[in-house]
Amino acid sequence: MGDQLAKVKTSVSELDLDAIAPSVQEALDAGEEPALILANMADGMAAVGELFEKGEYFLADLVLAGEGMKEGLEVLEPHLEAGDRGGKGTVVLCTVKGDIHDIGKNLVATMLSSAGYTVIDLGTDVSEDEIVGAVRANNAGAVGLSVLLTPMVDSISDVVRALESAGLRDKVKIAIGGACTTQELADRMGVDALGRDAVEAIRIFEGFFA
Ligand code: B12
Incomplete structure (x- = not known):
């Protein structure tokens, strides 16, 4: 190095x-x-x-x-961001309701936008309604949720359910990441992928938009 x-x-x-x-x-x-x-x-x-x-x-x-x-x-x-910014697809990204950790999310946002995705970063402590609104308004193809607090994991299924009720679930792929996430949790919450770091996040979203 x-x-x-x-x-x-x-x-x-x-x-x-x-x-x-x-x-x-x-x-x-x-x-x-x-x-x-x-x-x-x-x-x-x-x-x-x-x-x-x-x-x-x-x-x-x-x-x-x-x-x-x-x-x-x-x-x-x-x-x-000097590259072909934004052309690969639109990702709505945020930290879930009740959780204010944003360092990992910001890294994922930076990596995604530098890899050519349009990132709609909603910030931290974001409700499922805001996420649904942003997906609809931006015609997003994917949602990324950062979750670090175990007491807040149910926020993930709230997002999944809200997207289902809005008739958008089959139009968006959902990935989660952050300290308290596991593959078992991803399966239980009904999301499409789990990313352990920002590099894996890129691989996942490449797959979503392939
Ligand atoms: C920094 C930090 C804070 C900072 C946050 C500053 C900020 N602006 O984000 C402050 C001090 C504010 C804070 C507050 C609290 N924290 Co805190 N915090 C941490 C700590 C030490 C590091 C998190 C971090 O930034 N890591 C570095 C980044 C780069 O890594 P990352 O977040 O994991 O992100 C990477 C991957 O996970 C992945 N990723 C992340 N998001 C996503 C999303 C997608 C879609 C994908 C694909 C990938 C992905 O890619 C990222 C980049 O490589 C963790 C410990 C830990 N092991 O995570 C505790 C930790 C998360 N905090 C914890 C707690 C309990 C709290 C508090 C409740 C207070 C307290 N008593 O400690 C409050 C919560 C307030 C709230 N409502 O949110 C606990 C959570 C325990 C649990 N399982 O519930 C942890 C695990 C510490 C611990 N062992 O006790 N915290």
């Missing part, structure tokens, strides 16, 4: 917040692939999550890490 990429990852994982956006810029200046830079940011954030679970980082650190990730993504996004 190049020094610049390692610096991107460690600036995130070591919570060196002022260094995240500059390290992304340095990696770009050094000619590193934007997608590889993004993957290193995601690796850094995954390390942050692990250190939080071990008790070495605290909630306040996580909020700050999220802000640092956003600043880094702002630097990176124009470079990722």
Whole structure:
């Protein structure tokens, strides 16, 4: 791995917040692939999550890490989106009702739009009605739901049911992802796919729109 990429990852994982956006810029200046830079940011954030679970980082650190990730993504996004943006299909993406985690969702959104999809990002804590409205308004072919909180998993079946009632379920494929999701949950909730990271997310949506 190049020094610049390692610096991107460690600036995130070591919570060196002022260094995240500059390290992304340095990696770009050094000619590193934007997608590889993004993957290193995601690796850094995954390390942050692990250190939080071990008790070495605290909630306040996580909020700050999220802000640092956003600043880094702002630097990176124009470079990722230089390709044929939006032409491959439309995806409605959000974090489900009751859940405000957005770092993983934002990474998935960035990867999807840089891969050529139009992403309608509804943000966090989004109701099934908003999702149905966005699918209809944008004629979307797929929905991506980010779910990190176990108490909120029923929000997934609420979305599935609302799409069924609106007569849209056979027009959209649904993928889920996030810390608390499993294949067993995906099967139980009646969704079409489970993605464990942003790279797998791309593979899934490629399949949906193939
Ligand atoms: C950062 C974080 C926070 C931050 C969120 C900041 C933000 N802007 O998002 C803050 C501090 C605000 C927070 C708050 C809370 N959190 Co929190 N948080 C985390 C933490 C440490 C990391 C999440 C993260 O960003 N990971 C890094 C990203 C890159 O990974 P990711 O989210 O998994 O996303 C990747 C994949 O999952 C996938 N993916 C994600 N979404 C999608 C969608 C699709 C369609 C696809 C295909 C793929 C995909 O691709 C992504 C990129 O590779 C997790 C621990 C963990 N292991 O996840 C806990 C965790 C999710 N939080 C937890 C909890 C309990 C909370 C709180 C209730 C408070 C608390 N007591 O800790 C509140 C919830 C408030 C609410 N209503 O939502 C628990 C949930 C437990 C559970 N199973 O229910 C966890 C698991 C920690 C724990 N072990 O206790 N949290």
